[in-house]
Amino acid sequence: MSDALLAGYDAVLFDLDGTVYHGAQVIEGAPETVAAVRSQGTAVRFVTNNASKSPEDVVAHLRGLGLSAEVAEVHTSAQAAVAVLGESLAKGAEVLVVGTASLANAVAAAGLTPVRRASAAVAAVVQGHSPDNAWADLAEACLAIRAGALWVACNVDATLPSERGLLPGNGSMVAALRTATDTEPVVAGKPQPLLFETAARSERALVVGDRLDTDIAGAVAAGLDVLCVLTGVATPASVLRAVPAERPTHLGADLTALTLPADELRIGPRPSWEISEGNVLTVRGEGAPLDLLRALCAAAWRTEVTTVRAEGDAAGAALTGLGLA
Structure with a gap:
């Protein structure tokens, strides 16, 4: 496998939704390919814009699908959002959480105070995907943002791949608040480069993802090579029409392309x-x-x-x- 694409890198940064799995359904060949990456001595990282699960939950999900994973290998947009909040707010500051309990727990672990209702004390709003997000949650966030609270979106993915097809993602809910507040959020996850830069560390890393406007754009912004796979959002037509900031260096049908020669995959x-x-x-x-x-x-x-x-x-x-x- 000396000429395989993965042989040229010290680490492979895998997107999850649409790349490794569709909801509860693993994508064919993903467990074997991740195992092949590990067998080459290449570091594995899982980099996801989905803020609905804690790193521990992500690991449990991956293991349930037949992939080996450790908590230290998982990098989520929730972690990136909490890092932004930690840099911007004083310890103990109130943060209105629109998202899952795991996002609220991450806020608390950073020394901030998670709340669910708007008040004059709320310093920031953090918004991440949750299937339970509802109008009432957006209404509280709307009040806080209009009152001047910092607004941090974990990600702005308009859709979320699932075993049933594309579903509304956090970006769709962000769009509703953007319209209601006439305000732009600070985006912590992909396509901002922070997640990839943190996951890549000082290693020569390859990003693997299925979405041009987040996975590929984030990799390009971070200065990393990227393999675009066609198991999720990206299609041949969208790749052909990709703008410069969203153009991958390599293209494959799915994750198994990592074991193919690099020259065969290069654009x-x-x-x-x-x-x-x-x-x-x-x-x-x-x-x-x-x-x-x-x-x-x-x-x-x-x-x-x-x-x-x-x-x-x-x-x-x-x-x-x-x-x-």
Whole structure:
């Protein structure tokens, strides 16, 4: 495995939702791939924007899905949000929590006072995902934010991958408060680089994620290489149209790509596919559809042209398979 993508890094930083699992369903190949990373002596980190679970709960969930994990390997947006609060507030300051009990416990562990109702004493609002967040919670946060409280959002993911499909994420609830308060929150999690910088430490790290606007954007902001997988939010069409701040260095179908040669996964031209540039990207050749997507991304990102067409049945079938026909 000396030429495998994972061999070039000291640590691999895994996103969870949409990359390792969909809710209670593990993504095929994830346990074996994480085990392969460990067997190479490469450090494993789990970096998640989901603030609904404590690191201990994340570990229990991963182990229940057949993956080995330790609490020290888990880095959550809740931890990042509490770090922001700790830097901004005096010890004992009241923080209105919109989120799970584990988020409130993290606030308390930082020497701050978690509350659930707005008052003149509330210095900050911290908002993280919880399936139990309701209008009443947003109403209390709205009052506190309008009164001048610091507003920290654990993340702004609009959707949350699940075994049933995409569900409303914390970002959707943040959007409601943004509209109600005409205020922008401080965002602690991805795409801000803090989570990745903390998890990577001083190691040469590779980020693996499924979402362009958080996983990939956060990695780019932190100056880290990133493998985008297509098991969650990102699609071939969205990767092709990615803005510069959201462009991965490598592209794979799923986590098992980590064990493939790095050169096969890197965004760039492919000998099996010819792409003529102009007002339209014209595709000729025959080969793996994902190889075509890697080559198309290189051309589209360089030229800013994202309209494609095929010449020949093989090229047409490949574009159709990618949803780009």
